[in-house]
Amino acid sequence: MNDALPPLEGRIILDEIVPARAAWDHIVRRGETLRIVDLEGNQSADFLLYALHDDAERYSAQDTIAAQRNVYLTTGALLLSNEGNPMARLASTTVARHDTIGGACSCESNTLRYGHHTKSHHACVENFLQANARHGRGKRDMVSNINWFMNVPIEQDGNLGIVDGISAPGLHVDLLAEMDVIAVISNCPQINNPCNAFNPTPLRVMIAAPLRV
Numbered sequence: 001m002n003d004a005l006p007p008l009e010g011r012i013i014l015d016e017i018v019p020a021r022a023a024w025d026h027i028v029r030r031g032e033t034l035r036i037v038d039l040e041g042n043q044s045a046d047f048l049l050y051a052l053h054d055d056a057e058r059y060s061a062q063d064t065i066a067a068q069r070n071v072y073l074t075t076g077a078l079l080l081s082n083e084g085n086p087m088a089r090l091a092s093t094t095v096a097r098h099d100t101i102g103g104a105c106s107c108e109s110n111t112l113r114y115g116h117h118t119k120s121h122h123a124c125v126e127n128f129l130q131a132n133a134r135h136g137r138g139k140r141d142m143v144s145n146i147n148w149f150m151n152v153p154i155e156q157d158g159n160l161g162i163v164d165g166i167s168a169p170g171l172h173v174d175l176l177a178e179m180d181v182i183a184v185i186s187n188c189p190q191i192n193n194p195c196n197a198f199n200p201t202p203l204r205v206m207i208a209a210p211l212r213v
């Protein structure tokens, strides 16, 4: 698995596994690179960013999409905050594109889409709330998230599809932090649609610091 990954420049200061279905968060300082690896393929990594200095500033899907005039995230994409500031750059990815508009799954959306029997299924919104609660953030701090590795094509008629992924085992994203941020991941527990190939699997996360300090 390691052999398939391009080298991550800098000093590795974190290298850990996010178990299937779990929440994760960590500070990423400006100049550090956060790598997320889709270990087994087609695993959606739901993702939010908050500014460390003031978490009222956070990732904005609207600002990011409007500025780049594209709903997909590809190499070089700049993730903007709700104040229009660059938070992170997609420095490298081995997946063609990533989703900005599919949102996070929730118990409520599961019941609407898949039936009331799914109400008890663990969902990304609960993961985000769990991770954010450690920093005093609540439901009002939830915003539209990125879905790394998730394939949500816009169909000819304008509808969104949630279809088989275009990611594969060992593919990755590298995010270069443009400011000090708190990165939050929900390793999506969804089992009712193909975003995780109906089988939630672990992610690997790494953070590399620049060699010069």
Ligand SMILES: [Zn+2]
Binding pocket: 046, 104, 105, 106, 123, 124, 125, 188, 189, 190
């Ligand atoms: Zn989810």
